[in-house]
Amino acid sequence: MKDEIITLAHGSGARLTQQLIAEIFAPHFHLPALTDSVAIGHNLVVTTDAHVVKPIFFPGGDIGKLSVTGTVNDIAVSGAQPLYLLATFIIEEGFPISDLKKIVASMQEAALEAGVKIIAGDTKVVEKHNAEGIYITTTGIGTLPLDLHLGTDKIKNGDLIIVNGNIGDHTIAIINARNELDLQPPPRSDCAPLNGLIACMLPAADLHFMRDATRGGVATILNEVFEDNGLGIIIDEASLPISAATLAVSNLLGLEPLYMANEGVIVTFAAADTTGLIPAMKKHRYGKNAALIGKVTSDVKGVFLRTTIGSLRPLPMLHSDPLPRIC
Numbered sequence: 001m002k003d004e005i006i007t008l009a010h011g012s013g014a015r016l017t018q019q020l021i022a023e024i025f026a027p028h029f030h031l032p033a034l035t036d037s038v039a040i041g042h043n044l045v046v047t048t049d050a051h052v053v054k055p056i057f058f059p060g061g062d063i064g065k066l067s068v069t070g071t072v073n074d075i076a077v078s079g080a081q082p083l084y085l086l087a088t089f090i091i092e093e094g095f096p097i098s099d100l101k102k103i104v105a106s107m108q109e110a111a112l113e114a115g116v117k118i119i120a121g122d123t124k125v126v127e128k129h130n131a132e133g134i135y136i137t138t139t140g141i142g143t144l145p146l147d148l149h150l151g152t153d154k155i156k157n158g159d160l161i162i163v164n165g166n167i168g169d170h171t172i173a174i175i176n177a178r179n180e181l182d183l184q185p186p187p188r189s190d191c192a193p194l195n196g197l198i199a200c201m202l203p204a205a206d207l208h209f210m211r212d213a214t215r216g217g218v219a220t221i222l223n224e225v226f227e228d229n230g231l232g233i234i235i236d237e238a239s240l241p242i243s244a245a246t247l248a249v250s251n252l253l254g255l256e257p258l259y260m261a262n263e264g265v266i267v268t269f270a271a272a273d274t275t276g277l278i279p280a281m282k283k284h285r286y287g288k289n290a291a292l293i294g295k296v297t298s299d300v301k302g303v304f305l306r307t308t309i310g311s312l313r314p315l316p317m318l319h320s321d322p323l324p325r326i327c
Contacts, residue, residue, distance in 0.1 A: 009320030013215025013261075016320050036074040036211075043146055045080040047071060048139040054325040056103070056133055058177040060170075060189030063136055064103035066263060066327060068110035068118075069193045070214065071140040076195035077210040077266055079150045079202060080142035082114060087121040087138050092131040103134065114193035116140075152228035154208040158272035159296040161233065164197060164281055165190060165265055165289040167218055168246040168257035174326055175249070187245055190264030197284045198266070204280035206271035213265045214327055216318065218293075219258040221267045222303045223317040232300035235315070237307050241291045258305070259318055261326040269296065 009016045037047035049071050056063040068085060075082040087107065091100070111118050173189040175181065194212065201207065211221045222233050235258070242250075242257050250257050264286060270277055272295075281287030294306075304312040 008324040011215075011324060014220060014318040014320050017215070018317075037078050037080070037140075039078070039144060043080075043144045045075055045078050045142045045144050046139065047074040048137065049074060050135065050137045051327060052132075052135050052325055053174070053327050054132060055174075055177050056099075058173050058189055059186040060173055061191035061263070062103055062106050063134060064106035065110045066191055067136040067138045068107050068114065068116075069191055069263060070212075070327060071138040072110075072114045072116060072193045072195055073212040073263075073266070075140045075142040076193075076198045077150075077212050078142075078144060079148045079198070079207075079210070080144040081199070082116045082140055082142040082195050084141040085111065085116055085118045085138055086141075087118055087136060089121070089123045090131060090135040090137075091123065091125050092133055093125055093128040095133055100134070103136075110193060114195055148202075150207060150209050152209055152225050155225060155229055155231060155269045155296055156208070156271075157231060157296055157298045159208060159269045160272060160274055160277075160292055161222075161235070161294040161296065162268045162270060162277060162281075162290060162292050163213070163218065163241065163265055164194070164268075164287045166241045166243045166246065167213065167262055167265055168242060168250060168255075168260040170263045171217075171255070171260035171323060171326060172246045172249050174261075175253070175323065183245075183249070187249070190262055192264035192286050194264065194266055194286055197281065197286045200280050200284050200287075201268070201277060205274040205277035207268060207277075208271065209269040210266050213262045213267050215261050217257070217259045217261055218265070218267055219256070219303065219315045220317065222315065225269070226303050227317075230301075231296050231298060233294060233303045234297055234300060234312065235294035235303070235305050237305055239291055239293045241289045241293075258315060261323070263327065 051067040170189040172187040281290035
């Protein structure tokens with residue numbers, strides 16, 4: 001790495017984050033790669049995540065709900081059933097007890113919805129001005145069916161690419177809350193546990209790979225898939241589910257929704273002959289806006305957006321995400 005210090009961009013989930021993992025963490029930990037979750041033994045899946053979102057309260061969620069749903073989703077996209085969570089709190093001296101109560105209650109409410117139990121954790125307090133309120137780290141544990149394997153190695157030419165809902169909503173909610181833009185009605189984050197939806201999807205189709213589109217958004221996932229297996233990807237602009245509010249704010253601020261973080265969106269690669277997946281998804285509350293957005297193809301090298309006028313626009317991996325502290 002050429003950088004001599006860590007910058008906010010190293011935590012963006014884009015190219016700099018990948019370099020940090022590949023060049024610093026992976027060699028010292030003697031692992032071929034570090035992923036969102038890892039299988040241990042025959043069917044145990046474990047993940048861990050840190051949450052530093054700013055602000056800690058936002059329409060549609062807060063740091064507590066986010067810490068639970070983000071960890072649940074990292075387990076669920078592997079095909080595993082999330083079961084248990086552990087939570088660590090780093091709290092700044094002077095943080096309001098009333099806010100801590102709200103956050104803990106929000107975590108428990110999200111855990112109940114996801115069907116998981118918070119079973120252990122730790123608490124540390126740091127001096128005032130040494131943190132921005134509260135940070136939460138969560139570890140998730142789940143079980144994976146022995147006959148199930150999802151991975152980029154299973155993706156094939158002609159596979160369909162499907163998302164379960166509108167993209168970009170979480171980013172717009174954070175931008176509005178952080179910068180006090182006073183947009184009305186206030187944009188809401190899509191923060192949600194998706195393990196119930198995924199449980200409905202698994203028997204409905206031949207699924208090859210899933211990933212939740214958090215930091216870096218949908219486009220970053222697509223680029224990671226291309227870099228893993230070398231197959232090209234074309235996304236159709238006309239098929240992208242984007243709310244009118246998110247599209248309007250994105251255009252105003254010059255942002256591309258495909259690179260914007262989500263907390264309730266999964267990108268799924270499924271076999272080309274899949275017909276029942278989207279109908280099955282639409283029956284679930286978090287899949288009502290499910291859409292086929294593109295295909296895997298050997299016709300191109302890289303990730304491209306087919307625009308509404310029919311041209312192909314490259315969607316490269318970003319160097320860094322323009323909005324830090326998003327989750």
